[in-house]
Amino acid sequence: MTRLISLMILLFAGSLFAADVSGKWAGEVPARDSQVKATFVFKVDGDKLTGTMTGPQGEVPLQEGKVAGDKISFSTTGGNAKIVFEGTASGDELKMTRTREGGQAREFTLKRAQ
Numbered sequence: 001m002t003r004l005i006s007l008m009i010l011l012f013a014g015s016l017f018a019a020d021v022s023g024k025w026a027g028e029v030p031a032r033d034s035q036v037k038a039t040f041v042f043k044v045d046g047d048k049l050t051g052t053m054t055g056p057q058g059e060v061p062l063q064e065g066k067v068a069g070d071k072i073s074f075s076t077t078g079g080n081a082k083i084v085f086e087g088t089a090s091g092d093e094l095k096m097t098r099t100r101e102g103g104q105a106r107e108f109t110l111k112r113a114q
Helices: 002-016
Strands: 023-030 035-045 048-055 058-061 063-068 071-078 081-090 093-100 105-112
Touching: 023 093, 048 071, 058 071
Parallel strands: none
Antiparallel strands: 023 035, 023 105, 035 048, 048 058, 048 063, 063 071, 071 081, 081 093, 093 105
């Protein structure tokens, strides 16, 4: 019984320290041969992340979004390829990687927008 209570406390405490990434974020995201300006709007509900990414391609919904502590992940579909985004939150900054299916991970940073 004591183990169960300890586990429940640890799980609850972990959720208290989850990164607050809800809101608008902006930065330059790596594209094929350049960087493109993009804006992300994140909504967090427990460990679920939803929202949109807006850039030259227009507004794209985020898929498979998750939050775990200070880590976030989600995907988008560009053309026929799935693009996976993973990041770590630290205050008003998100250190991100973008990986196109079959491609290399490319790093970029997002800043909280006003």
